[in-house]
Amino acid sequence: MAFQTPPHHISAITTVLPAPSGAPHDIYHEVGPYETLWRISTIYSVDMATIMKVNHLTDKTQLKKGMKLLIPNTRGPRANIPLFPTTRWTHIVIHHTATDQGSAFTIDGLHQQRGWENGMGYDFLIDNGTRGKTSGQIEVGPRWMKQMDGAHTKQGDWNKKAIGIAVVGNYSETGLPDKMFDSLVFLVVTLKGFYRIPDKNIVGHRDVPGAATECPGKFFPWNEFKRRIKAF
Ligand SMILES: [Zn+2]
Secondary structure (H helix, E strand, O other): OEOOOOOOOOOOEEEEOOOOOOOOEEEEEEOOOOOOHHHHHHHHOOOHHHHHHHOOOOOHHHOEOOOEEEEEEEOOOOOEEEEOOOOOOOEEEEEEOOOOOOOHHHHHHHHHHOOOOOOOOOOEEEEEOOOOOOEEEEEEOHHHHHOOOOOOOOOOOHHHHEEEEEEOOOOOOOOOOHHHHHHHHHHHHHHHHHHOOOHHHEEEHHHOOOOOOOOOOOOOOHHHHHHHHHOO
16 A cells, blocks of 8 residues: 555644653664555654665655665654544553464554454554564554544454553463553653543453453453553
8 A cells, every 4th residue: 555644634633752861773664554655764763764765765665664764863752642633542452462472563464364454453553572563562553543443352342442552472372571661651650631431441352242262361460451541
């Protein structure tokens, strides 16, 4: 799919964290589904003209999902969470991907293969350091950018009212790494503050009535997670 800008009637407010500390370096970024040059530019703090020049792009329409872009002289990705003013999001559901690896690009592909033409069913993905992403990197899915229903919790009206967040990995087998945990807490606290979501409406997939699943995994640190988000 070619570069696209969000529909004009949707405008987002953005919450951004400072860039990570450390020496600037070059990295390769795999373009995610529905990801724009503007967004890539802001998460790496490298201007769009520079990214276009070093990648020999003459036109933003040349940006394609899955393309590997050289990002010069960056301290790495920083969290950048678009927030859309709306009252529809009253719940958050936490998932794990139950896969060892993944990025928004690969999960978007998997979900399209399942016949979900709108791609990745989750709104947000917390990466685990595989598929060229940094551990704790927050990716934003196309459904969130277009403010569409999710495809992550099929019970009742959950896909309409709940923001779906998945952590990459299988937490029925292992614990959640600290960097991913910190990013998840930051993302959830940002969303719950903006949308005024009560803590009782922030649940694991397994706690949705009727869901027969262990998701987000028996080793997901649920008590610690609830304790940390409650502090905000
Ligand atoms: Zn799930």
